[in-house]
Amino acid sequence: MLTKRIIPCLDIKDGRTVKGTNFLELRDAGDPVELATVYALNGADELVFLDITATHERRKTLSDLVRRIAKSINIPFTVGGGITSVEDVRVLLDNGADKISVNSAAFKRPELISELASEFGSQCVVLAVDIKKNELNQYEVFLNGGRLPTGRECADWITEAVKRGAGEILLTSMDHDGVKNGFAVEITARISNMISVPVIASGGAGTPEHFAEVLQAGADAALAASIFHFKEVELPFLKQYLKEQKLPIR
Amino acid sequence: MNVVVIKYNAGNIQSVQIALERMGIIPVFTDDTDTILQADCVIFPGVGEARSAMHYLQSRSLDKVIPAIQRPFLGICLGMQLMCSHSQENDTQCLGIFQQQVLRFQPTELNEKIPQIGWNSIHTLTSPLFTGVTEGSYCYFVHSYRAELGESTSAVTDYCGKYSAALCRDNFYGVQFHPEKSAEVGEIILSNFISIAS
Numbered sequence: 001m002l003t004k005r006i007i008p009c010l011d012i013k014d015g016r017t018v019k020g021t022n023f024l025e026l027r028d029a030g031d032p033v034e035l036a037t038v039y040a041l042n043g044a045d046e047l048v049f050l051d052i053t054a055t056h057e058r059r060k061t062l063s064d065l066v067r068r069i070a071k072s073i074n075i076p077f078t079v080g081g082g083i084t085s086v087e088d089v090r091v092l093l094d095n096g097a098d099k100i101s102v103n104s105a106a107f108k109r110p111e112l113i114s115e116l117a118s119e120f121g122s123q124c125v126v127l128a129v130d131i132k133k134n135e136l137n138q139y140e141v142f143l144n145g146g147r148l149p150t151g152r153e154c155a156d157w158i159t160e161a162v163k164r165g166a167g168e169i170l171l172t173s174m175d176h177d178g179v180k181n182g183f184a185v186e187i188t189a190r191i192s193n194m195i196s197v198p199v200i201a202s203g204g205a206g207t208p209e210h211f212a213e214v215l216q217a218g219a220d221a222a223l224a225a226s227i228f229h230f231k232e233v234e235l236p237f238l239k240q241y242l243k244e245q246k247l248p249i250r
Numbered sequence: 251m252n253v254v255v256i257k258y259n260a261g262n263i264q265s266v267q268i269a270l271e272r273m274g275i276i277p278v279f280t281d282d283t284d285t286i287l288q289a290d291c292v293i294f295p296g297v298g299e300a301r302s303a304m305h306y307l308q309s310r311s312l313d314k315v316i317p318a319i320q321r322p323f324l325g326i327c328l329g330m331q332l333m334c335s336h337s338q339e340n341d342t343q344c345l346g347i348f349q350q351q352v353l354r355f356q357p358t359e360l361n362e363k364i365p366q367i368g369w370n371s372i373h374t375l376t377s378p379l380f381t382g383v384t385e386g387s388y389c390y391f392v393h394s395y396r397a398e399l400g401e402s403t404s405a406v407t408d409y410c411g412k413y414s415a416a417l418c419r420d421n422f423y424g425v426q427f428h429p430e431k432s433a434e435v436g437e438i439i440l441s442n443f444i445s446i447a448s
Binding site: 001002003004005040045070071074075076093094095096098121122123124167168196197198218220221250 | 262264265268269271272297298299361363364365366367368369370371388390391392393394408409428430431432433434436437
């Protein structure tokens with residue numbers, strides 16, 4: 001039986017793991033390769049690395065890091081952050097990344113998704129979507145790490161992206177991110193039932209119960225960062241708990 | 251040990267190379283037929299689309315060379331599908347090493363997403379590739395098409411119904427999952443393949 005995936009996420013800045021609350025207030029959380037190795041050994045099903053470095057050397061630094069990660073771990077990993085072209089993606093895949101994730105650049109130029117899917121296949125194109133509930137009670141897409149509202153409702157954007165070839169959706173609720181009160185269960189379930197590709201729930205994990213809740217509601221995978229980095233919830237314990245809840249877990 | 255990884259127009263071949271390097275093996279990465287025929291063993295990985303991959307193989311005469319290989323040969327993911335007789339993906343005639351047809355997944359329930367992405371269990375393990383691998387172990391899969399069950403089936407997985415997670419005939423092995431990304435289980439399978447070739 002296909003299992004639900006637990007995915008630790010590492011935000012990377014200048015080659016270090018960092019973690020903030022609601023996309024702000026960054027704290028250092030260690031060496032990404034060391035953390036990745038520990039997560040892989042402890043039963044992580046996949047890893048996601050999001051690079052938030054803003055300097056000009058970022059491409060070189062990131063490809064070196066991707067190479068080091070690929071050499072150190074034996075599970076799949078996704079790399080995202082600042083990807084705007086087929087060339088950006090080729091460099092990352094050539095250095096050993098299994099999938100890449102695109103966000104703002106794809107929203108601004110949706111053809112990017114089509115280009116990546118036709119060049120590398122949908123299976124390696126993850127669309128990251130950051131959402132926030134607006135005054136109209138709709139889940140609106142935000143860009144640039146949550147700073148820029150787009151006015152577009154998320155289901156509409158996700159439907160277009162899947163048609164263009166996005167192979168997976170990484171759905172982050174910014175209202176929930178970093179506050180550890182549970183995932184955005186309702187919207188995640190709604191999106192997951194609406195589309196034919198897997199949905200990764202992100203933002204809000206605080207306890208093992210939160211994971212069970214969103215996975216039972218229909219998410220195919222659940223992603224979290226700080227609770228793993230700061231050892232508030234350990235992976236083996238979490239996976240054992242989810243098995244006991246009768247969820248299919250590796 | 252002279253391990254050759256066949257280079258063609260499919261994606262994500264690097265991850266196999268890196269996994270072999272983790273095992274201390276530096277593979278040769280080539281589409282040159284002589285080099286391939288002289289190898290101790292050959293790995294045929296890849297993620298991509300069947301028809302354009304077959305075109306590439308034909309343009310290099312690899313469609314004739316591959317079925318004639320006598321040494322241990324391992325197809326991974328698309329590589330395994332191309333070793334079958336025919337793929338429904340763009341109605342593609344494949345290499346015919348295995349008799350199986352490759353068909354697209356047909357969801358039987360709403361929550362079965364295509365492609366299948368993630369860890370699924372492998373059962374009824376019947377080839378030397380699985381020495382030391384426990385029944386029901388989990389491997390990492392990413393695919394939209396799958397090979398039918400048949401005589402050469404050497405591992406079975408269930409997603410939208412049962413299909414061949416691995417195939418085996420004489421010196422030819424195929425796995426639908428990615429051993430290079432399947433944690434310790436995948437490392438056992440890759441090292442079994444290397445042992446078969448030693």
